[in-house]
Amino acid sequence: MIRPYGDTTGDGMVQTSFTLPVPAGRRADGAALQLAAKMGMEPAMLVHSRAMGDGHTFFVVYGRVRHAVDLGAVTVAERDFPLLTATEINTAVKRRLRRKLAIVGACIGTDAHTVGIDAILNVKGIAGEKGLEYYRELTVTNLGAQVSVPDLVEAAAGADAVLVSQVVTQRDAHLHNTREMSAAFREAMPAHRRPLLIVGGPRFDEGMAADLGVDRIFGRGTTPREVASYLVHRLAGEPS
């Protein structure tokens, strides 16, 4: 069992900050300490409180947290393919596929939120990483938002991979749309001609790929390079 480390092994010291919708004052400070106690910080030290306008107060709290962590009980989902650099990705496609790798991306159904697909595909990318458009050996077609499944299937004929992002989760729309999409591809083309189906979005469970009929699910925080590395892994073999 391990505890947070402040300046001594086992002291359990943590620091946290938060805002409460309460005007600054003694009452607000008391509320902050009560919250800290409920979070397991005891004793908690309120080291900073500051009014955020008329109705809110910001706090910084230090304190000893009573929880401990069992390292043996930590489970980690390991990535099952090597993470490559942009150069390695381009080289792998060029040497082993010997043609450009064609990718079609879209937001399907009513989902107009292209933030996910744009982060992965647009040259602007995300978190300092360029999107797939930037890769010399990848040909990217971004169909944009609210693409119907039949249109996607038509546009994806001949593509190596289809990337679909789903942000809206109202009434499980993301799961419903994904199942509809994978079924349409199964119906429209034989398995050996079907492009690799990849979905991404912040609310997907990465373990549900088989259930949804797709090859891979990427969750929150996925970067373009991970997606490109996966594509190389699946479509351009492994480095010899």
Add this chain to the structure above:
Amino acid sequence: MAGKLDLDPLLVARARELAAAAGRPVVDLARTHTTVSVERAMLRLFGLTGADPDGTPWVNRLVDEIVAQNGLAGGVVLPAMHALRRYQPLRGASFGEGLQVLAQKAAAGAVSFGGPFRGAAREAAVRAARRAVSKLDATRLTREKLIRRYGDAPRRPWIYLIVATGDIYEDIPQAVAAARAGADVIAVIRSTGQSLLDYVPEGATREGFAGTYATRENFRLMRAALDGVSRELGRYVRLTNYASGLCMPEMAALAGLERLDMMLNDSMYGILFRDINPIRTFVDQRFSRQIHARAGIIINTGEDNYLTTADAVADAHTVTVSQLLNEYFAHEAGLADGQLGLGHAFEINPDLPDSLRLETAHALLARELFPDAPLKWMPPTKHMTGDVFRGNLLDGMFNLVGALTGQSILLVGMMTEAVVTPWLSDRDIALQNVRYVLSAAGDMAEDFVPAPGGFVQQRAHRVLGEAVELLERIAAGSLLGAIADGTFGIMRRPPDRGRGLDGVARMSEDYFSPFDGLLP
């Protein structure tokens, strides 16, 4: 130019000549083409508002119908004016209401837009255009009057803060709170994907994603709220939105009518980062900037974006090249130096030795090249990692370089960049950072003179030299060719590809724009 960098005035003049040489063929292209969005912007300026029950704006329905019947090459104004005279709408209706009735009838397939178009239609169009331009003039004068009445921002740089909840009724209290906390400029980020819509949504909206839809009603609501807080604070708080994407000219028209004060408007952003057709973008850009010029709106260009994709040191000169091109296109469209919020950013990898000196050299180069432009200084994003403590330090350094180099508009950096959309407390911490640096070092530009021949001067000279070399190459070929070859932001964008190309037409002999001669 007896500046702090000892730039060679002949080289600076050469850079401007080359930018003009590279830009001129594109301006010729813009003068000889029109787009559906330019035509829709004209009808919006004429007062056509509203949308059909499916939410498609009447201006789209009308333009689509005229284009279906006549094509786009002759423009839509004459056919619309001609038909308006024949299908006389309700007595006592305003001009805009008359156009809406016409659009409704046209959408029902009940209007023939054939010619010939007589002088009367032409005269009616010119009268409507004159009224539109006087409306733009009136909003500009109102802004000037309110700035005199309430007072202006107390210092430069102006402090620029973003709100983006997706719900205009959430944005308003956040914007008001930000203004009370010290913001001089409020920018409402747009919903993702709006730049690719070939129409401007209607009405107040409450469900954008990672931003709020830009609509005329949202503009009006936010401007009214900021007028209220400006009165309370005794300083005019400016409002910013986006003239970008497929509807640049319409956004410019609506912003001009609803008294927005600044608009993001870059000559190449849509091409490079949204894959919008280059010709569509340059045509749309020119008309949108003509409207901005008349409406007294400050444009913000998007050079910071190149540095989020390209390397901020190796490709620093592409920022300078783009600034010079943006300046040329802006001047050509009638914008004054005081309206050119040319962009640049603090995006050098902080692990690089001398990164702060390099940033200082780049920022000072922009300042000295464009002494009268309200430069927009953009905070670090690319190297913000989620380590909020380090992020706050980087933002402090960014603020310091902004003060040292006399930047004009400072977009407030958030330590939670790349983590969450800013929390209430994030904004407060970020504003404390800005206030501390500006109060401690706000006037330090006066004391800061780089050593003659030293690192900062040398670096600035080198970037300018590389910019001139790149401009030589572009001017020797063509700007469209350079864009097709991936010179900017790395992306290749050929002129016969990209979104919105089907909404572009070369003007026919009888093309008519009633705004010719009225706008710059």
